[in-house]
Amino acid sequence: MNTIGPVAVLGGGAWGTALANAAAASAPRRVTLWMRDAGAAAAMAGTRENARHLPGVPLHPGVLPTADPTTLAEAEAVLVVTPAQTLRGVLTALRPHLAPGAALILCAKGIERGTDAFMTDVAAQVAPGASIAVLSGPSFAADVARGLPTAVTLASRDGPLAAALAAALSGPTFRVYHGNDPRGVEIGGAAKNVLAIACGAAIGRGLGESARAALVARSFAELMRFARAWEARPETLMGLSGLGDLVLSAASAQSRNFAFGERLGRGASLEEAAGGKLAEGALTASGLVALARRREVEMPVAEAVAGLVAGTLQLDDAIGGLLSRPLRAEE
C-alpha cells in the first residue's frame, strides 16, 4: 500500500531528475523538483527534459521543476539530492519551507569536508527532530531514468518509516529495499566513491584486471573494518549500498569516480581528471581517512587515494606503497 503523498526532490542534477521521475512513476502524485537556478527550472518545465544532466530522457508528467521554495511545503517526503558538500547549506536554506513532519531522505554519497561529518549527522544538526533516512546503492542515474532494472536501499532508524518510504518509491524496475541501519548505508555510499578512484587509477595505469579484482577485495575489507568501528552492521555493507555499489563503481567507466581515477592513472592532472564533473570520492577521501584514523582503522587504499587527491602522493609511490606492505593473514 502506498501511503506517501506529494514528494519533493532538492537538486536538479542527474540523480535528482532520475529520482523525481521514479517517484512520479511509482504512484500518481505530485513531485516537485526544486532547483536553485530559476532559468534552468523554467527551461526544464518548458522542454520537459533535463538537457544538461539527463539528455534524451523525458520528464515524467507528474514532475514540476521549480526554483520557488514555497512550493515545497506540501511534501510529505523530501529527497535531498544535491552534492554532499552542499547538504548543510541547502538544508539550512530550505528547512524553513518544509513541513515540520516531512521525512528527509538523504541521497548524496559523501562525508562533509572540514567537519568529517556523515550526511545523517549534518541533517540532524540542521533539522533537529526531523525523520531522517538514507537512500543509496548501485544505481547510475541514466540507468534508472531509462527504466533499466535497479535496486537500492533506503534505511532509517525508524524501521516502519523506512519500509513505507521504500514501498512508496518503488516501481516495476526501480526496487527499493529497506533497512534500519542508516549509518551502514551511508558509509557504503561515501566510501565506495573513494575506493572506486583507486580502481580507476589502477586500470588507467595499466595494472590489469587481476590488480583491479585484488583492489576491490582489499577495498571491501577496508570498508568492513571501517563500518565495524563506526557502529554499522557488517551485513549492511555486504548488501547493495556496500558491496553492490563498490562493484558497480569499480567496474564501470560510467562511474565518474572510476573515470576520475582512470584519468589520473593515465597521467592527467587533478583538474584535468575531474573534467568539471562531480567526483564525490575526491572530496570525501580526507574525511574518510580522518574518521578511520580516529578509530584506528587501517585503510591503506583510502589513504593512498587521499594522498593522491591532496597532491601529496604520486601514483607510482602509492602503488609501490601498497605492493610493499607486509604480507599477512587475509582478513
Ligand SMILES: NC(=O)c1ccc[n+]([C@@H]2O[C@H](COP(=O)([O-])OP(=O)(O)OC[C@H]3O[C@@H](n4cnc5c(N)ncnc54)[C@H](O)[C@@H]3O)[C@@H](O)[C@H]2O)c1
Ligand atoms: N548520478 C548518479 O548516477 C548518482 C547515483 C546515485 C547517487 N548519486 C549522488 O547524488 C548526488 C548528486 O549527484 P548528481 O549525479 O545528481 O550530480 P550532478 O552533477 O548531475 O548534479 C548536481 C546538481 O546539484 C546542483 N547543486 C550544486 N550545488 C548546489 C547548491 N549549493 N544548491 C542547490 N543545488 C546545487 C547542481 O546545480 C546540479 O544540478 C551525489 O552525491 C552523487 O554521489 C548520483
Ligand SMILES: O=P(O)(O)OC[C@H](O)CO
Ligand atoms: O558516477 P559516480 O561514480 O558518482 O557513481 C554514481 C552512483 O553512485 C553509482 O551507484
